[in-house]
Structures are given as structure tokens and as C-alpha cells.
Amino acid sequence: MTPIKNAPRQMMRQLHEIMASADEAEIRLNKVVHLVATNMVAEVCSAYFIRGGDTLELFATEGLKAEAVHQTRLRVGEGLVGLVAATGSSLNLSNAQDHPKFVYRPETGEEIYKSMLAVPILRIGKVVGVLVVQNQVSRHYSEEEEEALQTIAMVLAELVVSGDLVKAQDKKDGVEDRATVTRYQGTVFAEGFAEGVVVMHEPKLEITQHLSEDYDLQLKKLEEGFNSLLEQLDEIMSAEDILHHGEHREILDVYKLFAMDKGWRRKIEDAIESGLTAEAAVEKIQVENRSKMMKTEDPYLRDRLSDLDDLANRLIRHLMGKAGTAADKALPKNAVVIANNMGPAELLDYDRDRLKAVILKEGAQTSHVAIVARALGIPMIGQINENILDLEDGAQIIVHGLDGEIYIDPPPEILESYRGTIAARAKLLARYDGMREKPVVTKDGVDIELVVNGGLSMDIDGMHRTGAAGVGLFRTEFQFMISKTLPRIRPQAEFYKSIIDAAEGKPVTFRTLDIGGDKEVSFLKRDNEENPALGWRAIRIALDRPALLRYQLRALITAAAGTTLRVMFPMITTVAEFKLAKSILEKELSRHRKNNRPIPEDVKVGTMLEVPSLVWQLDDLLPLVDFISIGSNDLMQFFYASDRENPKLSNRYDPLSPPSLKMLKHIIDKCNAFNKPLTLCGEIGGKTVSALALIAIGFRRLSLAPAAIGPVKMMIRSLNLSQAEEFIEELLSRSDPNIRAELRAFAKDQKVKI
Ligand code: PEP
Numbered sequence: 001m002t003p004i005k006n007a008p009r010q011m012m013r014q015l016h017e018i019m020a021s022a023d024e025a026e027i028r029l030n031k032v033v034h035l036v037a038t039n040m041v042a043e044v045c046s047a048y049f050i051r052g053g054d055t056l057e058l059f060a061t062e063g064l065k066a067e068a069v070h071q072t073r074l075r076v077g078e079g080l081v082g083l084v085a086a087t088g089s090s091l092n093l094s095n096a097q098d099h100p101k102f103v104y105r106p107e108t109g110e111e112i113y114k115s116m117l118a119v120p121i122l123r124i125g126k127v128v129g130v131l132v133v134q135n136q137v138s139r140h141y142s143e144e145e146e147e148a149l150q151t152i153a154m155v156l157a158e159l160v161v162s163g164d165l166v167k168a169q170d171k172k173d174g175v176e177d178r179a180t181v182t183r184y185q186g187t188v189f190a191e192g193f194a195e196g197v198v199v200m201h202e203p204k205l206e207i208t209q210h211l212s213e214d215y216d217l218q219l220k221k222l223e224e225g226f227n228s229l230l231e232q233l234d235e236i237m238s239a240e241d242i243l244h245h246g247e248h249r250e251i252l253d254v255y256k257l258f259a260m261d262k263g264w265r266r267k268i269e270d271a272i273e274s275g276l277t278a279e280a281a282v283e284k285i286q287v288e289n290r291s292k293m294m295k296t297e298d299p300y301l302r303d304r305l306s307d308l309d310d311l312a313n314r315l316i317r318h319l320m321g322k323a324g325t326a327a328d329k330a331l332p333k334n335a336v337v338i339a340n341n342m343g344p345a346e347l348l349d350y351d352r353d354r355l356k357a358v359i360l361k362e363g364a365q366t367s368h369v370a371i372v373a374r375a376l377g378i379p380m381i382g383q384i385n386e387n388i389l390d391l392e393d394g395a396q397i398i399v400h401g402l403d404g405e406i407y408i409d410p411p412p413e414i415l416e417s418y419r420g421t422i423a424a425r426a427k428l429l430a431r432y433d434g435m436r437e438k439p440v441v442t443k444d445g446v447d448i449e450l451v452v453n454g455g456l457s458m459d460i461d462g463m464h465r466t467g468a469a470g471v472g473l474f475r476t477e478f479q480f481m482i483s484k485t486l487p488r489i490r491p492q493a494e495f496y497k498s499i500i501d502a503a504e505g506k507p508v509t510f511r512t513l514d515i516g517g518d519k520e521v522s523f524l525k526r527d528n529e530e531n532p533a534l535g536w537r538a539i540r541i542a543l544d545r546p547a548l549l550r551y552q553l554r555a556l557i558t559a560a561a562g563t564t565l566r567v568m569f570p571m572i573t574t575v576a577e578f579k580l581a582k583s584i585l586e587k588e589l590s591r592h593r594k595n596n597r598p599i600p601e602d603v604k605v606g607t608m609l610e611v612p613s614l615v616w617q618l619d620d621l622l623p624l625v626d627f628i629s630i631g632s633n634d635l636m637q638f639f640y641a642s643d644r645e646n647p648k649l650s651n652r653y654d655p656l657s658p659p660s661l662k663m664l665k666h667i668i669d670k671c672n673a674f675n676k677p678l679t680l681c682g683e684i685g686g687k688t689v690s691a692l693a694l695i696a697i698g699f700r701r702l703s704l705a706p707a708a709i710g711p712v713k714m715m716i717r718s719l720n721l722s723q724a725e726e727f728i729e730e731l732l733s734r735s736d737p738n739i740r741a742e743l744r745a746f747a748k749d750q751k752v753k754i
């Protein structure tokens with residue numbers, strides 16, 4: 001067998017002619033296997049394609065018995081061909097029959113062939129078939145031969161794309177085109193249901209044109225593609241937008257190294273010179289790299305494989321002029337966006353009327369993207385341990401945002417049961433709505449105040465809809481995150497005023513800008529930090545850049561003129577920081593007074609309690625504040641030294657366990673002693689079981705996402721608080737950290753609606 005490297009262009013030209021001809025797909029395929037067998041001096045060349053999701057069928061052969069075509073079938077994973085399909089990597093064997101996976105199919109007459117080279121036929125990274133060459137003598141195929149066969153396999157994938165080959169055969173055989181149902185399980189980040197179509201956030205593109213003889217044009221295109229890829233990588237790195245993409249700087253550094261690697265580029269250029277389009281050349285080299293890296297024992301290199309895959313996909317998107325995310329294009333009207341991860345600003349980029357749900361492969365429940373999803377009422381499921389990034393745009397999908405289930409192409413039975421669940425859910429929501437005017441009071445007569453967390457105008461609608469008593473936490477940074485430039489004072493003031501007006505006299509507590517960590521704003525360049533959650537964020541930025549805080553306070557004072565301004569600061573770590581922040585507020589108030597500008601009737605200044613150090617300064621802090629609001633998301637992240645954004649840690653430490661509840665109880669006791677109002681506004685308050693425990697240890701005011709108000713109110717109205725207090729006291733005295741099950745059992749026994 002002669003390496004085709006000697007005459008690649010000539011063979012590519014012939015391949016081009018065959019593929020571009022008007023012949024039927026099967027005839028073209030027959031010509032290709034003949035061409036391969038002749039050029040590679042192989043006695044056999046056969047093409048297998050996958051049908052019905054898991055069966056490989058022989059579609060064409062040169063050399064094996066003709067009657068085996070459409071007769072020989074193997075399951076994916078069965079035999080050597082099945083092994084290539086299952087693993088997606090090539091096999092190069094000098095004695096195939098010695099391989100433990102070898103199976104003999106008498107109808108093919110292949111017993112006389114010793115050596116075998118088999119490569120996967122891939123379409124958008126998925127195996128759709130296998131291309132095989134065989135020789136009678138025992139020999140090892142060279143690397144060039146393997147690469148050549150991979151190139152041809154890649155071009156053959158076009159026949160599957162057009163649907164002329166496998167689908168046409170299904171039609172001939174009367175096989176119904178019913179897609180296989182796929183079910184995935186994840187964690188619910190934002191509750192709700194959706195029925196829609198898949199839209200990939202960063203789509204993998206289907207290459208439709210593999211061959212080109214205009215080498216200069218393709219080389220120029222490659223040059224431009226590389227330039228815009230490098231520009232994009234620089235932009236991501238300099239914008240410090242890294243967490244938005246769930247990527248770490250380290251990975252991006254590796255990406256850049258790969259992107260600038262001359263060897264990689266040279267190989268792509270060679271592939272173009274052999275007759276491929278720039279995008280097909282990138283894909284070809286990626287298939288080769290993948291196949292080599294899969295064989296390596298080096299775990300570091302194997303880990304880099306997905307980085308390289310991602311980088312190659314990005315380059316292909318640049319080459320095909322489609323570098324942005326799906327938010328930049330017209331969305332179908334019921335889009336379910338699938339992403340590896342995304343930042344809150346990226347989520348806000350989507351057209352909210354058309355976005356019905358978001359599925360993240362990674363993510364964490366207390367991450368800000370999840371908080372924004374809850375604020376927007378968009379169901380979100382994350383932490384899916386399977387590769388959902390291989391899904392294709394346009395597949396039908398249902399999202400069960402209570403159980404965390406996702407179905408792709410669901411059959412009618414599942415669709416029907418899902419619609420039944422939605423109807424039941426609608427009834428439950430109607431019951432919550434029915435409770436809107438009812439007081440939030442326990443069965444034994446203790447009043448609890450429920451307020452909402454918000455950050456967007458629509459949260460005020462949520463407050464009214466649920467009958468909540470006000471806004472306990474208004475995250476002002478959301479407004480900054482959707483803005484490309486620093487919002488000026490007047491529009492800021494107008495926005496805050498619109499919130500105060502919309503609240504119709506109910507209190508709104510504004511939190512000053514809490515940026516940093518995973519909350520990025522485009523106008524503030526930050527250093528690259530090893531630990532952004534512990535870094536330059538929130539009040540730390542505000543105190544170092546006081547102009548930002550001053551302008552925001554000025555806008556808040558203007559907006560609250562004539563009413564009560566309630567304002568609090570995020571991430572206060574020392575009493576001194578609080579004093580400094582408060583003094584800036586006081587200066588702004590005096591400035592207003594001096595300039596005879598209208599000022600608020602009253603000002604209440606508080607702080608978020610999110611850093612454990614502050615718990616041990618309460619004696620000094622409490623006399624200075626008007627109120628305290630616990631941000632349990634951050635407080636628990638620091639208490640347990642457990643990154644709230646890291647999916648690997650999200651179920652590791654339970655905030656609903658004695659150590660954290662004891663800390664919260666200590667805060668409650670202190671606030672009671674100083675007679676200072678206390679609210680808890682983190683996400684744990686939104687779950688009925690944890691809300692039960694929080695109220696039992698003494699919280700009387702919880703700030704929740706609007707969607708959580710109904711369920712928590714229903715729980716409270718069915719609760720006998722004195723019983724719960726006794727129960728929790730006993731639980732807290734235990735050393736066992738797992739009290740969730742006991743709390744559930746208590747709720748069940750006492751008929752508390754959780
Ligand atoms: C918190 O940390 O609990 C909190 C409410 O603030 P955020 O989630 O915005 O950090």
C-alpha cells in the first residue's frame with residue numbers, strides 16, 4: 001500500500017469530482033470506496049454507517065462480498081468496527097484476527113484479510129460511521145495512511161448531513177425516523193418548566209463544504225481566522241471576563257499557546273494544500289490530534305484534549321464567520337439554551353421573550369447566573385454529568401425544573417405526562433396566588449415577614465404578585481452588569497426612583513454595588529486574581545474607588561427624596577469599613593442639604609453580614625447600624641471555605657447543619673439583644689425545609705426570590721412554631737451534621753407543608 005501523500009492533490013481532486021457529481025449518494029459512496037482501495041492499494045475498502053442509533057450497517061464495499069452490503073450489521077461496540085464507533089478513535093492492526101474484539105461474519109468473506117485500518121466517520125464530533133481498509137498480508141499502516149483515511153472519512157460525513165444516504169435507506173426499508181430519547185439528570189438552579197427547542201449557546205458548526213482547490217483563498221481565510229481568534233482570546237483575557245465563560249485563566253493561557261503553535265498551523269496549512277477548505281482542514285487536524293491524544297497514557301495531555309477541541313471549534317466558528325454566542329442571532333420563540341457555563345451578563349444578553357430555559361453542564365446553585373435566572377423566572381438546570389454539549393440545535397426538549405430532568409426528543413407518552421405535571425403545577429401556583437392576601441403567620445400566631453430579593457424592575461411585579469411586604473435586597477449591580485458603560489448619575493437616580501415608585505410605599509432596601517467575584521462589569525478593569533471571591537470586590541472596590549460609591553449614593557439620595565432611603569453595604573469585613581462607607585453616605589447627604597436639594601425623609605443604614613469575621617464584631621457593629629441583613633450565600637461560602645461557584649463543592653457542606661445554624665443563632669441573639677432588625681436574604685431561605693429551620697432558630701424576616709414566597713408562606717401557615725423550636729433545639733445539640741432528614745420527618749409528622 002503506497003502512502004497517498006505522494007499524490008494527495010490528485011486523489012482529493014478525484015474525490016471532489018465524485019462528491020460534487022449529481023449521482024445518487026450510494027453511487028457516490030461506491031465510487032469513493034473504489035477510489036480509496038485503488039489509491040491506497042488495499043484489497044478492501046468498506047464503509048459502515050450507523051442506523052437507528054446503535055447499529056452499524058455495511059453500506060458499500062470494494063473487496064468484500066457484494067451480497068454483504070445492507071446485510072452485515074454490528075452493534076456499536078461489537079467487533080472491531082463497533083469498537084471504533086464506540087470509542088471514536090482509529091484502529092491500526094497488523095493482525096486483526098488476533099484482537100480479542102474480532103468477530104467473524106461469514107457473509108463478508110473477510111477471513112483472508114489480516115491487516116486492518118479503521119477510522120471513525122465523524123459529524124460535528126459524533127461518530128456516524130466507520131471507514132475501513134484491509135489487506136491480506138500482515139502489515140502496519142503508516143501514520144500518513146491513517147491521516148489520509150481520516151480525511152476521506154471526514155468528507156464522507158457530508159453524505160450523512162444531506163440525509164441522502166442513511167435516511168434514504170431508512171425510507172426504502174420503511175424504518176420509522178423516530179429519534180432515540182435521551183434523558184439527562186441535573187440539579188435545579190431555578191424552578192419551572194419549559195417545552196422548546198435546543199439552541200446551543202456556543203454552537204458547533206456543521207461543515208458543509210470540505211473540498212476546495214482555491215488554496216490561496218483558503219490560506220488567506222485561515223490567516224484571518226487565526227487573527228480574529230487571537231483577538232477574541234485577548235479580549236476575553238483582558239476584559240477579565242473569564243468567569244463568565246466558566247473558564248480559568250490557566251486554560252486560556254493554554255489556549256493561547258495552542259493558538260500560536262506553529263506546528264498546529266503548519267499542519268492545517270498542509271491540509272489546505274492537499275485540497276481541503278480552511279474549516280475542513282482544522283477539523284481534519286483536530287480529528288488526528290484527538291486520535292493521537294486518546295492513545296496517550298499521559299493524563300495531562302488527555303485532559304488538554306477537550307481544550308484543544310474547544311479551541312478548534314472556536315477557530316472553525318471564526319472561519320465560518322459565526323464567532324459569537326447564540327444570543328447574537330435570531331432565536332426561535334421557545335429557545336432552551338444549552339451551555340457549558342455562562343455569566344449573568346451573558347444570560348441577560350438573551351431575548352427574554354424567547355428564552356424559555358437554560359441548561360448548564362456546570363454551574364452552581366448559588367452562582368449569580370442562577371440568581372439572575374431565578375429573578376427572571378427562567379427555569380435553569382445545571383451540573384449535568386453527561387456531555388450535553390454534543391446536542392444539536394433544533395432538537396425538541398422538555399425541561400422539568402422541579403426534578404432536574406431533561407428529555408430530548410421525548411416520545412408522546414413522556415410529553416403527555418410532562419404536560420400533566422405542568423397542569424398540576426399551574427394549580428399549585430394558583431393556590432399560592434390565592435394566598436396572596438393572607439397573613440404570613442404560623443399556626444400558633446407568630447408573624448413572619450416575607451420580602452423579595454430583586455435587581456430588575458420585574459422583581460417589583462413579583463413582589464406585588466406574591467403579596468410580599470417589600471424588597472429586602474435590591475441588587476443594584478444587575479443594572480451595571482447589563483450596561484456597557486458606567487451608568488451616569490441621572491439615569492441611575494431615575495431607575496431607583498422607578499423602583500421606589502413601583503413598590504407603592506412598600507420598603508425597598510438597596511444594596512450598593514456588589515461587583516467582583518463572578519459579577520463583572522465591562523467598564524471596570526480588574527487585575528487577574530487567584531481567588532476572585534476573596535479578592536477585590538464589593539465594598540472593597542467601593543472604598544478604593546470612592547467616586548463610584550459616591551455617585552451611586554447621590555443617585556439613591558435623589559431617588560428617595562421625600563421617602564425613607566434604606567441602604568446597605570455588601571461584604572463588610574470590619575467595623576472600620578462600615579464606618580467609612582457610612583461616612584461617605586453622610587457626606588453625600590450633607591452635600592445635598594447644602595445645595596438645597598430634596599433629601600429623604602429618613603435614612604436607614606445597614607450592612608450585609610457575609611463575612612464570618614463580622615460575626616465576632618457584632619458588639620461594636622450593632623450600635624452603629626440600623627439593621628443587619630445576612631447574605632447566607634457568601635457567609636456560607638466563607639464559613640465552609642467552599643467556593644459557591646464550584647460545582648464540585650456544591651453538595652459537600654450543608655448550610656442546614658448544626659455548625660452554621662449555631663452561628664446564625666448567635667447572630668440572632670446579638671441582634672435581639674441590641675434590638676436591631678435582622679433579615680436573611682441568601683438562597684437558603686427560599687427552600688421550605690431550610691426556611692422552617694431558620695424560623696425555628698429565631699428569624700422573623702426572610703428575603704426570598706419572588707417564586708419562593710408562595711411555597712414558604714404555605715409552609716409557615718401550616719407550622720406550629722413552638723413545636724419546631726423545641727425540635728430544632730434538640731437537633732442542634734447533636735454532633736451529627738445531617739439534620740435534613742429529621743426536619744423532613746418532623747414536617748411530615750406535623751403535617752407542615754414543605
Ligand atoms: C448573599 O451572599 O447571600 C447575597 C444575598 O448576596 P449575593 O448572592 O448577591 O452575593
Ligand code: MG
Binds near residue numbers: 570610631633634
Ligand atoms: Mg453576597
